[in-house]
Amino acid sequence: MENNPVPIMKTQTKNPVxxxxxxxxxFLLCSPFIRAQNSPVASITRFDVKSEYQExxxxxxxxxxxxxxxxxxxxxxxxxxxxENQSVIWLFERWDSKKEFDAFRKTATPKALNALAxxxxxxxxxxxxxxxxxxITKEQWRTASRKEDSQLTVMxxxxxxxxxxxxxxxxxxxxxxxxxxxxxxxxxxLSQFEEDKTQFVTFEKFxxxxxxQYHLNFLPIQPVIDYxxxxxxxxxxxxxxxxxxxxxxLIRE
Numbered sequence: 001m002e003n004n005p006v007p008i009m010k011t012q013t014k015n016p017v018x019x020x021x022x023x024x025x026x027f028l029l030c031s032p033f034i035r036a037q038n039s040p041v042a043s044i045t046r047f048d049v050k051s052e053y054q055e056x057x058x059x060x061x062x063x064x065x066x067x068x069x070x071x072x073x074x075x076x077x078x079x080x081x082x083x084e085n086q087s088v089i090w091l092f093e094r095w096d097s098k099k100e101f102d103a104f105r106k107t108a109t110p111k112a113l114n115a116l117a118x119x120x121x122x123x124x125x126x127x128x129x130x131x132x133x134x135x136i137t138k139e140q141w142r143t144a145s146r147k148e149d150s151q152l153t154v155m156x157x158x159x160x161x162x163x164x165x166x167x168x169x170x171x172x173x174x175x176x177x178x179x180x181x182x183x184x185x186x187x188x189x190l191s192q193f194e195e196d197k198t199q200f201v202t203f204e205k206f207x208x209x210x211x212x213q214y215h216l217n218f219l220p221i222q223p224v225i226d227y228x229x230x231x232x233x234x235x236x237x238x239x240x241x242x243x244x245x246x247x248x249x250l251i252r253e
Contacts, residue, residue, distance in 0.1 A: 038097055038098070038099060039097070039098055040075075040094065040095065040096050040097070040098075041093070041094065041095045041097070041098045041101045041129075042093070042094045042129070042130050042131065042132055042191060043092075043093050043094075043127050043128060043129050043130065044090065044091070044092055044127070044128045044130060044201065045090065045091040045093075045125055045126065045127040045128075046088065046089070046090055046125065046126045046127075046128075047061075047088070047089040047090075047091070047117070047121060047125050048087060048088055048121055048122045048123050049087050049088075049089055049120055049121060049122070050087070050120055050121070050122055051087060053116070053119070053120035054081075054086065054087065054089075056116065056120070057089065057116060057120050058079070058081070058089065058247055060109070060112055060113050060116055061079050061089065061091060061113060062079060062247055063109050063112075064077075064079075064091075064109045064110060064113055065077045065078060065079050065091075067104075067107070067109045068093065068104060069142075071100065071104055073095055073096050073097050073100035073101070074093075074094075074095055074096075074100075074104070075094035075095060075096055075138045075141055076092065076093065076094045076138070076141035076142060077091075077092070077093050077094075078091075078092045078246060079091050079092075079246070079247055080092075080153060080244035080245055080246050080247070081244070081245050081247065082242055082243070082244060082245075083243040083244065083245050084243065086245075087122075090155070090242075090244060092203065094132075094141065096138075128193060128201075129193070129194040129195065130191035130192060130193055130194060130201060131191060131192050131194055132189055132190075132191045133169060133172065133173075133190045133191060133192055134172075134173065134176055134190070135189070136180075136187070136189060140187070141187065143186055143187065144186075145186055145205070145207055146207070149186075149207040149208060150207070150208045150209065151186070151205065151206070151207065151208075151246065152205075152206045152207075152208060152209050152211070152212050152243070153203075153204070153205045153206070153243070153244040153245075153246060154202075154204050154206075154212070154241060154242065154243055154244065155201060155202065155203055155204070155241075155242045155244060156201065156202045156204070156237070156240055156241050156242070157199070157200070157201050157240040157242075158199065158200040158201070158202070158228065158232055158237070158240070159198065159199050159232055159233045159234060159240070160198045160199070160200065160231060160232055160233070161198070161231050161232065161233055162198055164227075164231040165192075165197055165198050165200075167227065167231070168200065168227055168231065169190075169192075171223045171224055171227055172190050172224065174220075174223070175220045175221065175223065175224055176188070176190070178218070178220040179215070179218075179220065179221070182211070182214065182215060182218065183211075184206050184207045184208060184210070184211020184212070184214055184215065185204070185205070185206060185207075185211065185215065186205040186206065186207060187203065187204070187205035188202070188203075188204050188205070189202065189203045189204075190202050191203070
């Protein structure tokens, strides 16, 4: 008797429910990566530069800043040396998309900066990723000092005692509108470290030293001063205050 093979039925995979389930699963797996690529980027980078390379490093970093500012997705890019120690250089950056920032980092000027860093730095650069609290707009970031101003920029690192960071944020939330409305303030931003929520940094740009002194005596700052005198890990807090001198500045009006 001849054996006839049993016909094999091909499984249909076009069931719309199954297809939708597969697509939904893929989306859920990919969405964190997609969100990360499209999320804003804010960072502070410190460079410790050998004395013989300082001018060369400033020149290339200045070109980096000016090139970054020409990109649509760049929010701000500024470079500074420390007033008291000009071997320390700081780069501040904000982009509206990590994807666009990564693309910019592959262009010629960032590559030139990375190449010089191999011989010009005394130790590897340090980049701090931050999240801006009550962030300002691109237009506000790019507000330039006036020609007649004698700009003063200060940065304060705050290492809060664990459990007090929410109080610090609340104090600044109440004070920030007052600070930003001061006539001598150009830029005022509080940011929190991504990797350590007890660490913060303020970036404060004033039109003059007198404007800064006015700020220090401004009544709404007192709760901030009280917090800094009682709730940070190491005193005095002024040890973490950095006076900065901008180079490659924005075009002033």
